[in-house]
Amino acid sequence: MFDWLTDLWVDASGAVFEGAVQPLLYAAGWMQWAERAQEWTDFAILGVVQILVVYLVCRPLEAVRPVEKVTDARAIRTDVLYTLLARLGLLPLIAFVLLSSAERTLMGWLADTGFVPPTLETLFPALREMPLLALLLYVVILDFGEYWRHRFQHRFGWWYALHSVHHAQRQMTFWTDDRNHLLDDAIAAVWFGALALLIGVPPAQFVLIVMLRQLAESLSHANVRLDYGRLGERVLVSPRFHRIHHGELSAGEHGRNYAVLLPVWDWLFGTADFDRTSYPRTGDPDAPEALATGGWFRQQVEGFRQFARALRRG
Ligand SMILES: [Zn+2]
Ligand SMILES: [Zn+2]
Numbered sequence: 001m002f003d004w005l006t007d008l009w010v011d012a013s014g015a016v017f018e019g020a021v022q023p024l025l026y027a028a029g030w031m032q033w034a035e036r037a038q039e040w041t042d043f044a045i046l047g048v049v050q051i052l053v054v055y056l057v058c059r060p061l062e063a064v065r066p067v068e069k070v071t072d073a074r075a076i077r078t079d080v081l082y083t084l085l086a087r088l089g090l091l092p093l094i095a096f097v098l099l100s101s102a103e104r105t106l107m108g109w110l111a112d113t114g115f116v117p118p119t120l121e122t123l124f125p126a127l128r129e130m131p132l133l134a135l136l137l138y139v140v141i142l143d144f145g146e147y148w149r150h151r152f153q154h155r156f157g158w159w160y161a162l163h164s165v166h167h168a169q170r171q172m173t174f175w176t177d178d179r180n181h182l183l184d185d186a187i188a189a190v191w192f193g194a195l196a197l198l199i200g201v202p203p204a205q206f207v208l209i210v211m212l213r214q215l216a217e218s219l220s221h222a223n224v225r226l227d228y229g230r231l232g233e234r235v236l237v238s239p240r241f242h243r244i245h246h247g248e249l250s251a252g253e254h255g256r257n258y259a260v261l262l263p264v265w266d267w268l269f270g271t272a273d274f275d276r277t278s279y280p281r282t283g284d285p286d287a288p289e290a291l292a293t294g295g296w297f298r299q300q301v302e303g304f305r306q307f308a309r310a311l312r313r314g
Contacts, residue, residue, distance in 0.1 A: 047087035054174060062174065075170070080175050138209060143265070147265035168292040174219065216260075236261065240278075256271055
């Protein structure tokens, strides 16, 4: 059902590779890297499409109904850099590919012992006939995993030391979504990729889910006065809902609104704040200044220092 999307992607990637990347590699005498470069092109194409779609959706909204005036353009440029690094490398997909090969090895080993671990489709074979329902189930299960990963990011000192890079931004825009410590990104990728493999998400659907999620996540960081109404706020995370999570009073252990896509988890576990009139100032008052206004590299170094200190404290 989603094969046409995969075909389109493979065709586009092939065209870009042959038209631009391959000639460059040839000119530089780096043809031995061709296979790696082809894989990277596959990921980068998705990243470019994502950034374009996100920009076209979010930028007009931020222009029409901003929550606050932009006073620190430099802080936004840092977030743009984060976005380019994350989306053109697409960590989760890379992790999925790495984990897939790890899984193949593991499966081969398990097959020798005669044990086949269940996936959602082997547990409920009817799902094979209902790809949309299967997709929805994958989205819900993965989002549940993300809710708890986010809870733990705030719960454990060493993890919040890394996650505070995300919360330190006082000039939040749709670019802020990817503002994360590299180590935190790596943990997130393994967490998400491992859960996807565990429930048996097919690769084509995995790509689609990652694309849609990231669009929703970027939108939820946008500097826009927007909520989805009394009912909608309980169905899908809005810019209003996630802004409360980034509020100065919500940093660290006192967080509200952890959900990434579906607010139902905050509702269920008692961490929701549905006050639709509230658009707090964002930032982490306890974070060192370097995390808020330092460049990409300083934030990474400072984040790592905090992480090491937190580990020593235990
Ligand atoms: Zn958080
Ligand atoms: Zn956020």
